[in-house]
Amino acid sequence: MTNENETTATTETATATAPLVEIAPNSALLIIDVQQGFDDADFWGPRNNPAAEANIAALMDAWQETGRPLVLVQHASRTPGSVLAPDRPGYALKEFVAERAGRAALHVTKSVNSSFYGTPDLADWLTAQGVGQLVVAGIQTNMCVETTARMAGNLGYEVLVPLDATHTFDLAAEAGPDAPRLTADQLATATAVNLQGGGFARIVTTESLVTAARA
Template sequence: MTRALIVIDVQESFRAHPLWATISDPKIADQVDRLVRLARRAGDLVVWVLHSEPGSGDVFDPALGHVRLMAELERAEGEPLIHKTSHNAFTTTNLQQLLTAHGVRELVVCGIRTEQCVETTTRVAGDLGYQVTFVTDATATNPIPHRDAPADQSVAELLADPRTLPAHEVVRRTEYALAGRFATIATVDRLEAAAGHQA
């Protein structure tokens, strides 16, 4: 086993947040599930990552019950589940040790948010020497407010602000930033097609 699928923060916390109304792909779990099934068929390691902010009192506080996989997803027996407290999945976890123990050198990454935890994990993985595939259409994100926007901006104000960076533009810029530097950009369809040719 030299390859692993890293599923990052596809958790109910995001659905419990008002920004979920602006998510780029409300059916992100379906795309991720396709990748999970593909990885299992190939005999790849599937690693589940959840973001946790204990004591924060918000949707990422485990005490509130939202820090769990989205209902459409199911972890199989033996598949590791790790909790992180930083943007990337390496710094505050034993992910690297886990991958080393399984002989993993190639990663496929997906999850929420495209430009935040998924991209940051991809960059760190690239620096650590992993060969990374970033599956863009198995990631999701929200529009990003302008740096000068008020911190308490409502969802309606976010969407009405002409300075807001739309989610599709966030995804496009992430692809440009990662491609050829930290990762290969792929789609679920392309990976399924490639697996079909290998079968």
């Protein structure tokens, strides 16, 4: 069973001794794959962090209120039977994101994990806008969020990841009762360590970002 407190504790531990967050005037908020298909528990299995959606909405509102750019990323799966295929209802953005979609400066469609391999080209747009700082949130923590953050770090962007504005699902290495398996919270912890420990991104909280953006 997943535990929201574990995800919160992971984020707080990673940021407890960190300096205050500074948000650039043109910091871009990337909201990745917050789509209705991820609500299908039968397809994905147990998830973590039920507060993710509320935190994502708070970030979107803060960015809109302060005039910073919002980028929406949507996954168009090519995998047969995927609930995220463009012809399936699950491809649609979750309602709270769709309600805010009109505020987006860019809408990227992708079919792989990295948001930098999509259409329109994200890196070209960021360069044209002079953006050097990215805030990366959405679904799934250890898949498209982590991959996008890693690549952004490699490309030289300053990357902030509010772990509490992401969620993921339990995952096994392969089918079968004896297959290695990690819970969603364990995967989220691994992502935090990979990104911050590996120098790709800094793990922060939604609250710290919203406070800094509105300061």
